[in-house]
Amino acid sequence: MNQVDYLRISLIDRCNFRCQYCMPEGAELDYILQQQLLTDEELLTLIEEVFIPVGFTRFRLTGGEPLLRPRVVELVEAIASLPDTQDLSMTTNGFLLAPIAQQLYDAGLRRLNISLDSLNPETFDKIIGNRGRSQWQKVWDGIQAAHRVGFDPLKLNVVVIPGVNDQEVLDLAALTIDRHWHVRFIEFMPIGNDRLFVGNGWVASADLRQCIRDIFGLTESFVRGNGPADVFQIPGAKGTLGFISQMSECFCDRCNRMRLSADGWLRPCLLNETGQIDLKTALRAGVNTAELRNQVQQLLLMKPEINYKQRDAGTTGAYSRTMSQIGG
Template sequence: MNQVDYLRISLIDRCNFRCQYCMPEGSELDYILKQQLLTDEELLTLVQEVFIPVGFRQFRLTGGEPLLRPRVVDLVGAIASLPQTQDLSMTTNGFLLAPIAQNLYDAGLRRINISLDSLDPHIFDQIIGSHGRSRWQQVWDGIQAAHRVGFDPLKLNVVVIPGVNDHEILDLAALTIDKQWHVRFIEFMPIGNGELFGDRGWVSSAELRQQIRDRWGLTEAQVRGSGPADVFQIPGAKGTLGFISQMSECFCDRCNRMRLSADGWLRPCLLNETGQLDLKTSLRSGVSIPQLREQVRQLLAIKPEINYKGRDSGTTGVYSRTMSQIGG
């Protein structure tokens, strides 16, 4: 088991997209009320006085869509400025990114992951549930802005959906040839949406790699980050290709992360709610910081056991929230 030093922080559970793999069409979500969210002060208290002292050094800001969080640039700056912060990154859908990309970079954000599930605007809008004006161009503008600002690595996340975007694998992989972009193919994971995709299954990373290998060849590579991706490179390409194989290959024994939800629940496993801590309620009810640290230490101690329970129980019926509410 790797050292657990990586915390994914969900800033908000809302999103301005309704992606099929997060929020299937027709689903209704109970969003967190504003007063139920961790405040900026509470979040920074937990990061600085609880998580850093017990060993967390790497932080990723997620959502929902994190750029919907008010004062998100200020939050980035506050976390980035902590001397113990070794790495700060963000996952976003990119729709709101272009106007504030420079501000985020200036505040201390250096790595960013942007969702780009299709190069075809029509398919893209189908995936994200856009029934009005197309949103593809604004996301593409956000990617271009992130590239100009200098985010490194700049990663593009692609959830591969059989029969929807799996025919675009080579086109998406080609983005890494001339630019130092890092495309990551993610096996579809049926959390909160298993009925929608149950008849289609999922495309394994091995199949995707073989397509790319047949076209260009593949060599092993590396890219900075803390995720579970297996990284390869088209020979001579500037960027890399990552494959996240949570369905075809269990990587529980490599898990180095925990997740803090927007309403203050600390969860040790994406697939298992066992052991979760309600840090917000504890903080607001006056539980001392040393006590909170000890609770987190105890959860860290049993995380390996929780990971394997999550693996053994599969990927459906274990988590009560959808992927959009978990923070990925």
């Protein structure tokens, strides 16, 4: 069992995209009211006085779309400046990134994961639910800005949906040949998108690897990240290819993370909320941080059992909540 030292922090549950695998078309979501979100001060108190003391040192900011959060640059700087923060990263759709990439870097952010599910603007717009002017170029501009600024590693996340973007796997993999980029192929999961999942299914990482191996060749990489990706490399390429195989190759037994929702719920698992803690309500009720640390420590002790139960249950069921509601 890995040490649980990695916290994914959802800054906001709203997003300016409606990606098929995250917020299905026609879905009406109950968004969190502004006053229900953790404030910057509350979030920093939890990080500094609860999470860091119990062993969390690595933090990833997610959403929804985290760049929609007001004063996000200032929040990044505050978290990055904590002496015990060993790693701070962010997952974003990249649409709002280009104008503030330098500010985020200067504030202390060093790693970015950017969603890029297609190199074809029409396919991209279909996936994100866009019916107006194409949004692809602004995302690509955000990726280029992050590259110029110096974010390293710069990771591009690709959710592979059969019949939608699976034919682009080779083109997306080729992005790593001449660039020090890390493209990560993620198996499509049935979370809040039952109709799309049943209609399309998913492509196993092993099949994607074989497809790439047949054309480019593929070797295991010595590069390792903080997450569950199995990392490979096209021979001679500058970047790497990661495969996140939560459907075909369950990795629950080596999970090293927990999730904090935008409204302050600490959850031990993406798909299993056993023992979840409402930290925001407790904090606003005046519960001291020593007691909150104790509650989090108890949940950490439960984490291995929760992981193994989820692994044994598998990940092929249907889930009513969407990814935007779970938190990135």
